[in-house]
Amino acid sequence: MDDSRASRLADVLSGESSFRIRQAEEALYGGHFRSWTETASLPKVLRERLEAEIPWLSVSKVAIFPSKRSDAWKALLRTSDGNGVESVLMRNSRNHFTVCVSTQIGCAMNCAFCATGKIGLIRNLSQDEIVDQVRFFRGYVADSKLSGEITNIVLMGMGEPLANYEEVREALRTFTGPMGIGTTRITVSTVGLLPGLDRLVKDPDWPPVRIAVSLHAANENTRKNMMPTTSTGFLDRLVAWSHDYAEAFPEKRRHLTFEYLLLAGINDSEEDARKLIALSRRVGKVRINLIPYNSTDSIHSGSDANTVMRFKRWIESNGITVTIRKSQGGDIAAACGQLAGKTVSGERITNSG
Ligand code: SF4
Secondary structure (H helix, E strand, O other): OOOOHHHHHHHHOOOOOHHHHHHHHHHHHOOOOOOHHHOOOOOHHHHHHHHHHOOOOOEEEEEEEEOOOOOEEEEEEEEOOOOEEEEEEEEOOOOEEEEEOOOEEEOOOOOOOOHHHHHOEEEEOOHHHHHHHHHHHHHHHHHOOOOOEEEEEEEOOOOOHHHHHHHHHHHHHHHHOOOOOOHHHEEEEEOOOHHHHHHHHHOOOOOOOEEEEEOOOOOHHHHHHHOOOOOOOHHHHHHHHHHHHHHHOOOHHHOEEEEEEEEOOOOOOHHHHHHHHHHHHHHOOEEEEEEEOOOOOOOOOEOOHHHHHHHHHHHHOOOOOEEEOOOOOHHHOOOOOOOOOEOOOOOEOOOOO
16 A cells, blocks of 8 residues: 555545645645645645645654754654654755755665664665655754755665665655756765666666765675675676666766775775776776765774875876765764764664564
8 A cells, every 4th residue: 555645645635626736745845834734825624634634744853963063963853653763964165955865774785884784674764754854954954044955965874775766766756856856966875786776777767866886895805895785796787787877877967976985904005996997997987986984883994084085096097086075974973874873872763663
């Protein structure tokens, strides 16, 4: 049974004019209201029915943790079945906000450097729970009178998006449809689940958002140690897939990104850079995003600043576009790999039973 908000909304609005349907959608997704009661332009009877049958938000706030630099806010949200989800709001120097959204509670991928992976998978988030992380932060930005607006979304929080394919796709359709976020302003980050990657290039309903593959090593053995989901022959299959992707999404703005977390002594040598350059050449249209590591409770430590810069120079001197991701929210355990659904006291909110 389809229990999504879109389906319940269609039930409640069946028989209404297309004008009313648009009005109700705009009320929910336009970002101007905080509840059905505020939507005065809808007839009272309809408003009351919507209020009774369709919860305004599928997640509720447990706590917000602002960073000291006021450039990141982590939200701990609770789902209706009592699980904790974390999302992060980040602000750049131009007052543009990005929301980092979770797609699962926990994660089954078990990447060695990631706090979420230690939890294991509890469950997939629904399309509404994914969308409502952004709707929650839209309200937070307005209510807290933060100047600027949410312009970008990255699906890089808890979970592997392509392991929750249908719900993620429907959430993307809501982001790019009624919520009006452009496809090139949304990035789905994946460990590189090949069945999901293969599916999305052939899926006419998959919005043409950007894809970032968490590569982290261009040597299969090193990658297997970091990311146990790496199968034998993964890198060759990824290269082959990247050509399908370029064919399906030929626009330059839909470029593929390789995320590369730099870990001291693991994947930051000149030899590692050479392998990354060779792989990138086989792919063709790709950008590299180097990520300084935020320590979790794992045994790894990040490469030092000099090594990060040296690694960057090795890559860019070969004509490959490379950036270094600015880390935000490290002091509130909101940076990459740190999300684990915990309250400020470190207690984890889950309801796996
Ligand atoms: S890095 Fe991403 S895919 Fe890997 S365990 Fe963490 S949340 Fe899952």
